[in-house]
Amino acid sequence: MPRQALIQSLISEGYLKTPSIIDAFEKTDRADFVPENQKKETYGNYPLPIGFGQTISQPLTVAFMLELLEPKAGEKILDIGTGSGWQAALLAYLVGPGGKVVTIERIPELKSFAEENFVRSGIAEKNIIEVELGDGAKGDSVNAPFDKIIAAAAAKKIPDAWKEQLRIGGRIVAPVKDSIIVLDKKGPNEFEEKRHFGFSFVPLIAGDKG
Numbered sequence: 001m002p003r004q005a006l007i008q009s010l011i012s013e014g015y016l017k018t019p020s021i022i023d024a025f026e027k028t029d030r031a032d033f034v035p036e037n038q039k040k041e042t043y044g045n046y047p048l049p050i051g052f053g054q055t056i057s058q059p060l061t062v063a064f065m066l067e068l069l070e071p072k073a074g075e076k077i078l079d080i081g082t083g084s085g086w087q088a089a090l091l092a093y094l095v096g097p098g099g100k101v102v103t104i105e106r107i108p109e110l111k112s113f114a115e116e117n118f119v120r121s122g123i124a125e126k127n128i129i130e131v132e133l134g135d136g137a138k139g140d141s142v143n144a145p146f147d148k149i150i151a152a153a154a155a156k157k158i159p160d161a162w163k164e165q166l167r168i169g170g171r172i173v174a175p176v177k178d179s180i181i182v183l184d185k186k187g188p189n190e191f192e193e194k195r196h197f198g199f200s201f202v203p204l205i206a207g208d209k210g
Contacts, residue, residue: 003029006043006059015063018070024093030059031123033086033114050207052107056084057152068175068182068196071095076143078165079103080136080174081152085114085129089121092128092151101129102143104136139165146170158183163191 001009010016016025031042033056037047039153047055066087071077071094083103084173091101105111111133118124118131132140136151137159144165150163151174158181162172172183182194 001029001043001045006045009045010059010063013060015060015067017067019073020068020094021063021090024049024066024090025059025063028086028089028093028121028123030056030086033089033117035084035113044114050084050110050113052110054081054083054107054110056086062087062090062195063126065150065173065180066094068089069171071148074098075147076100076102078140078143078146078149078162079152080139080150080162082114082131083110083152085117085131087150087152088114088129088131089118089123091124092126095128097128099128102132102139102140102146103129104132104134106133106135108133135185137161141165148172149174151175152195154178164173167172 002091016022022083026031034042034048035050045059047058048054057060071091073096075095077091078094079091079101082088082103088103111131115131118129139161145167146165147167147173149162149166154175154177157176158174166172166185168185170185180196184192186192
């Protein structure tokens with residue numbers, strides 16, 4: 001499937017709606033984040049293996065989750081599970097030069113792969129993305145609080161660390177088991193939850209790296 005055909009199908013099927021997110025998909029080429037042996041499958045609407053039991057997520061799922069997240073210019077966003085870096089790059093385009101994306105990956109080889117992809121795609125030179133090696137379940141207390149938090153791997157529940165590191169008025173979009181959870185922080189310990197069923201993700205692996 002050609003690139004523009006993929007984007008048009010996501011629009012026509014209702015997964016891509018917001019002009020800024022459509023623009024991010026058009027300007028942030030998935031081809032820059034796909035392993036060489038998967039290049040022919042770049043614009044297929046399905047996940048692709050990137051090694052170490054991980055995948056670059058299905059475009060439909062990425063579009064759906066970004067629409068739920070509603071990222072805006074100038075925001076600081078925590079991205080859990082860097083993988084190939086495609087989602088972080090999309091987020092960086094959306095938050096722009098005044099924003100920041102902190103992305104956490106627990107597998108050293110994938111962190112390096114993502115960093116190479118950020119250079120290849122040209123997003124690295126904008127200095128919007130900070131890549132960390134670590135346990136995504138613990139979030140990032142140093143850069144907290146965050147306006148938004150998004151995860152690419154399924155947890156058994158939303159980690160308490162993410163809730164604590166989210167500012168009041170902020171939003172978490174993350175897979176929990178076979179659902180996507182949208183969690184809005186209304187007060188210090190007050191959250192409003194919505195659940196979208198019918199998705200499949202690699203599991204979030206918590207624990208010390210190495």
